[in-house]
Amino acid sequence: MITIYHNPRCSKSRETLALVQSYADDTQIPLQVIDYQKTPLNFGELQSLLTALGTDDVQVMLRNSEPEYVNLNLATVDVATALSAIAAHPHLLQRPIVTYQNKAAIGRPPEHVLSLFKKA
Numbered sequence: 116m117i118t119i120y121h122n123p124r125c126s127k128s129r130e131t132l133a134l135v136q137s138y139a140d141d142t143q144i145p146l147q148v149i150d151y152q153k154t155p156l157n158f159g160e161l162q163s164l165l166t167a168l169g170t171d172d173v174q175v176m177l178r179n180s181e182p183e184y185v186n187l188n189l190a191t192v193d194v195a196t197a198l199s200a201i202a203a204h205p206h207l208l209q210r211p212i213v214t215y216q217n218k219a220a221i222g223r224p225p226e227h228v229l230s231l232f233k234k235a
Contacts, residue, residue, distance in 0.1 A: 116144065116145045116146070116147055116215075117135055117138070117139050117144055117145070117146045117147070117213065117214070117215045117231075118146075118147045118148075118149060118213065118214045118215075119131065119132055119135050119146070119147070119148050119149070119211050119212070119213045119214075119222075120149050120151045120156070120164075120208065120210065120211055120212040120213075120214075121148050121149060121150055121151070121210065121211050122150065122151070122152060122210045122211065123150060125210055125211070127210070127211065127222060127223055127224070127225060128210045128211040128222065130222070130225040131211045131213065131222030131225040131228055132148065132211065133225075134222075134225055134226065134228065134229065135213055135228060138229070138232055142232075144215075151205050151208055151210070152205050152206060155202065155205040156201070156202065156205070156208070157202055158195075158198050158199060158202050161176070161198045161201055161202060161208075162194075162198055164176070164212060164214070164219055165194070165198070167214055167217055167218055167219035168212075168219045168220070168221070169218065169219075171194065173194045173197040173198065174190075174197075175209065175221065176197070176198075176201065176208060176209050176212075176221075177189055177197060177200075177201065177207055177208075177209060178206070178207055178208070178209050178210075181204075181206060181207050183200065183204045183206075183207055184207060187200050189207075209221055209223070210222070211228075213228040213231060214231075215231040215232065216231070218231055219231075
């Protein structure tokens with residue numbers, strides 16, 4: 116299954132969804148679309164997502180343009196604090212994020228997520 120953590124109000128998220136939907140349709144792989152602002156991820160889910168991204172740099176998951184990023188001083192916090200902030204303020208989550216076969220990619224630019232579908 117392919118999962119996209121999506122914000123329908125974001126143009127990059129909509130572009131990424133279109134790419135992923137096309138791939139899912141072509142390959143007959145089920146696609147799960149999660150509006151993460153309506154269905155926020157909990158701390159454990161965010162931790163799993165960070166692992167799937169293949170990094171321990173939690174800053175890649177944070178939208179540093181959001182007021183809470185500055186107000187909560189998130190630029191230098193540890194992973195647990197950052198993930199807790201995202202859980203409490205879902206709009207801090209960078210978008211979109213696509214997961215497939217225990218790996219994840221951020222759709223900035225949208226074509227970046229296509230690397231998830233390449234054969235190794």
